[in-house]
Amino acid sequence: MPAAAYPGKECVCQFKRGICDQTCVQDMLDTPFYIACLKLRDRVGLVVGGGELGLEKTEGLLACDANVVVVSPEVLPEVERLAEEGSVVWLKREYEPSDLEGKFLVIACTDDTDTNIRIFEDAERRAMLANIVDVPPLCNFILPAIVRTGPLAIAISTAGASPALAKRMKDEISGMFGEEYARLAVILNDTRGWAKGTLPTYQDRKAFFEGIVNGDPDPIALLREGREDELHAIVADARRAAEAQLQQA
Numbered sequence: 001m002p003a004a005a006y007p008g009k010e011c012v013c014q015f016k017r018g019i020c021d022q023t024c025v026q027d028m029l030d031t032p033f034y035i036a037c038l039k040l041r042d043r044v045g046l047v048v049g050g051g052e053l054g055l056e057k058t059e060g061l062l063a064c065d066a067n068v069v070v071v072s073p074e075v076l077p078e079v080e081r082l083a084e085e086g087s088v089v090w091l092k093r094e095y096e097p098s099d100l101e102g103k104f105l106v107i108a109c110t111d112d113t114d115t116n117i118r119i120f121e122d123a124e125r126r127a128m129l130a131n132i133v134d135v136p137p138l139c140n141f142i143l144p145a146i147v148r149t150g151p152l153a154i155a156i157s158t159a160g161a162s163p164a165l166a167k168r169m170k171d172e173i174s175g176m177f178g179e180e181y182a183r184l185a186v187i188l189n190d191t192r193g194w195a196k197g198t199l200p201t202y203q204d205r206k207a208f209f210e211g212i213v214n215g216d217p218d219p220i221a222l223l224r225e226g227r228e229d230e231l232h233a234i235v236a237d238a239r240r241a242a243e244a245q246l247q248q249a
């Protein structure tokens with residue numbers, strides 16, 4: 001246990017209402033987070049609070065095709081506009097526990113600690129996903145920094161140790177894995193249906209895809225050099241070779 005950073009002071013989380021003992025900070029580093037990609041399309045996400053952070057989280061959910069309900073007595077003009085155009089539902093009032101009904105997840109961004117605690121506890125009772133922004137002890141999931149290009153998404157988490165570092169790594173990683181990786185993913189996806197319909201075993205499919213991804217010539221280098229036609233030819237050849245091998249067997 002590290003020495004308390006704020007000995008004798010109110011807990012920085014403003015949540016325990018006591019003296020800081022750094023328990024929350026240590027808890028985070030001791031937590032093995034299970035990283036997943038959530039499918040939000042046609043599910044409803046609840047955002048409580050319509051300020052700067054509420055807007056940011058609302059936009060993040062909309063970008064993943066979620067339906068969004070914002071509960072907040074006041075909201076930024078941008079949130080009001082989203083409600084007017086029908087992109088979100090805005091309930092112009094304070095949070096109530098029944099707001100959680102039928103929601104897949106809740107993200108709370110209010111400036112009121114009592115409300116934030118209540119939302120987390122209500123959500124936990126329902127075994128619901130809950131993120132109270134920037135308050136790790138009130139999160140059962142946390143948000144990583146994300147590098148997104150086409151179907152590729154690289155998530156960086158520091159388990160809350162340093163969001164600033166996660167953000168820096170995001171910028172560095174986006175330079176390492178650019179458009180050509182996303183393009184390769186799309187090209188390989190186009191051939192997944194064939195592979196699943198034609199290659200009988202998992203091992204066959206694995207060998208097929210790994211042969212291309214790790215092949216010589218390097219598919220990423222081909223795409224980088226604008227030689228996509230050659231890559232398509234390699235995929236077509238690999239398919240023909242796999243089919244021929246199956247016929248012989």
Ligand SMILES: C[C@@]1(CC(=O)O)C2=NC(=C\c3[nH]c(c(CCC(=O)O)c3CC(=O)O)Cc3[nH]c(c(CC(=O)O)c3CCC(=O)O)/C=C3\N/C(=C\2)[C@@H](CCC(=O)O)[C@]3(C)CC(=O)O)/[C@H]1CCC(=O)O
Binds near residue numbers: 136
């Ligand atoms: C990645 C990102 C995703 C997102 O929010 O979507 C994200 N925070 C981002 C930015 C950011 N947040 C903070 C700074 C200031 C610099 C700094 O403190 O480092 C910056 C940088 C900036 O704003 O430039 C302050 C901060 N954040 C948390 C605390 C609480 C604490 O430390 O106790 C405090 C201190 C508050 C205070 O001091 O009062 C807590 C969390 N923030 C998390 C996520 C989760 C852990 C992520 C991980 O695993 O690393 C977690 C645990 C919970 C959660 O909120 O999900 C997003 C980058 C978006 C992007 O650009 O890609």
Ligand SMILES: NC(=O)c1ccc[n+]([C@@H]2O[C@H](COP(=O)([O-])OP(=O)(O)OC[C@H]3O[C@@H](n4cnc5c(N)ncnc54)[C@H](O)[C@@H]3O)[C@@H](O)[C@H]2O)c1
Binds near residue numbers: 050071074094095111
């Ligand atoms: N803006 C930032 O960059 C930032 C960064 C770190 C932490 N924070 C903290 O995160 C919180 C949210 O940030 P913000 O800038 O969006 O704050 P904000 O004050 O602009 O917005 C808070 C929102 O919560 C709503 N709200 C308050 N009580 C409510 C209740 N009972 N039910 C429903 N809605 C309620 C308010 O109407 C308002 O829309 C604040 O506590 C802030 O200190 C903000």
